[in-house]
Amino acid sequence: MPAPNKIARRSLLAGSAAFLNVSLATPLATPLAASLVASLVTFLATPVAVAAPRPSATPPAQMSTVGGARLGQAGTQVDLGAGAPVLPKGLTARSWIVADAETGDVLAAHNAHWRLPPASTLKMLFADTVLPKFPKSTEHKVVRSDLAGVGAGSSMVGVKENETYSVHDLWLGVFLRSGNDAVHVLSAMNDGVEETVKDMQAHAEELQALDTQVVSPDGYDAPEQVSSAYDLTLFARSGLQKKDFREYCSTVRAKFPGETKKVKGKKVRGTFEIQNTNRLLSGDTDVSVYDGIAGVKNGNTTKAGATFTGVAERGGRVLLVTVMNPQKNEHNEVYKETGKLFDWGFAAAGKVRPVGELVPPKSAAPAGGQPGATAPAAEAGGGTAQGAADGGSSAKPAGASATGGSSGAGIALAITGGLLVLLSGGVFLINRRWPLPDLVRRRTPRP
Incomplete structure (x- = not known):
């Protein structure tokens, strides 16, 4: 009809x-x-394009309770203990989350399960799904159909038709320049965009990222394409189990193959430099490189606004922060608000009671357990919840030095311990510590 x-x-x-x-x-x-x-x-x-409905201005009354009942509540959730610092003022993001990457404890959250457009942070799920399928040395010659369907105005790394690229090159293009052209080429290698979307959706469900609906593999604005701060954090945590994922998301700058040209009768193919658009990793005029940053991915589209998930380490503690759509209209606001949440998280760790948990994948859930059930730690303690007026945050991209042309000195961090389960090329913990072997991060002197 x-x-x-x-x-x-x-x-x-x-x-x-x-x-x-x-x-x-x-x-x-x-x-x-x-x-x-x-x-x-x-x-x-003349046919008229009908714009997709924008997300509601306020979070829905009922949201998912995966990871704990309090994570399904609107507003800011935090349970401050003795000596814990209050959350930073001036956060304006629609949704954010601060979590311990190893234990999975959620230290604080704001509308964690609000389903919002994810922008290019969805590329974390794309990478976690597709990256294990092709060795980095695999080469692929790009044909016209590989680049079909790239959205108008997309961020590009500069992939050219009839040129050959290694998988390593293409992933650098995905992570550093958020290149939708590189995403589409890798999707073509994975039997096409439609198949890749199906694979991503299946992987999201395996990770218990049930707020996520995938429509395009690159995160380009599309009707019904949504995720949440909670789900994006799950994607980052899963991806960071993979060595190549850690390398790509922590690379500051690298050389990318250019177009083949004839010079004095000979075919010559040069390179050009690409730099990571994650400003917590590469820095900017009004944002410094964050001390201990090690990835992961930023994004920005008309509907999604600025989004970001970052990972950072200090004093042997690894935190994940995701920020979606800060409402304050200032340059690099997402990174500034993310930095504030990282600072708070490192200062508050050990002084706050968790309000939830990052759940393990379905196949890594304890036998007879109930994956995604309310976390007991989130319900105990009877702590107060700061109101929605206190919270909202923007995210800061994370970055670090790594191999493959990145700047800065790489430092390997080996974190051991925990009951591990090998799953789809990554390691996941079961209710114990979660390692980030060889985590590469960028260090700056502390005052």
Whole structure:
């Protein structure tokens, strides 16, 4: 059945056509009148793109409780203990979360399960799904169909038709420049965009990221494509189990293959430098490289606003912070708010009671357990919840030095211990510590 707006438009079109026929048949008809009516008919006959509905201005009354009942509540959730610092002021993000990457404890959250457009942070799920399928040395010659469907105005790394690229090159393009062209080429290698979307959705469900609906593999704005701060944090935590994922997301700058040109009768292919757009990793005029940052991915689109998930380490503690859509309209605001949450998280760790947990994948859940059930730690203690007016945050990209052309000195961090389960090329903990072997991070002197 046609949509009501289409029916109304057809009625107007039919009425206008009838009016045109009658008016032209009368002696009063003039060329001007005929022109005006004809223009109206043409306008009404032209298809109009109907914009997808924007997310609601406020979080829904009921949200998912995966990871704990308090994570399904609107507003800011935190349970401060003795000596714990209060959450930073001036946070404006629609949704954010601060979690311990190893234990999975959620230290604080704000609308953690609010389903919002994810922008390019969805590329973390893309990478976690597709990266294990192709060795980094694999080479692929790009054909025109590989680049079909790349959205207008997409961020690009500069992939060219008829040029050959290694998988390593393409992943650098995905992480450093958020290149949708590189995403589409890797999707083509993975039997196409449609198959890749199915794979990503299946992997999201395996990770218990149930707020996520995948429509495009690159995070480009699309109707019904949503995720949440909670889910994005799960994607980062899973991806960081993979060595190559850690390398790519922590690389500050690298060389990327250029276009082959003829120079003095010989074919020559040069390179050009690409730099990570994650400002917590690469820095900017108003944002410094964050001390201990080690990834992961930033994003920005019209519907999503600025989004970011970052991982950082200090004093042997590894934190994950995700920020979605800060409402304060300032340059690099997402990074500034993310930095504030990282600072708070490192100062508050060990002084706050968890309000929830990052759940393990379904296949890593304890036998007979209930994956995604309310976390006992989140429900015990009877702590207070700061109101929604206190919270909202923007995210800061994370970055670090790594191999493959990145700047800065890489430092390997080996974290051991815990009951591990090998799963799909990554390691996941079961209710114990979660290691980040060889985590590469960027260190700056502390005052």
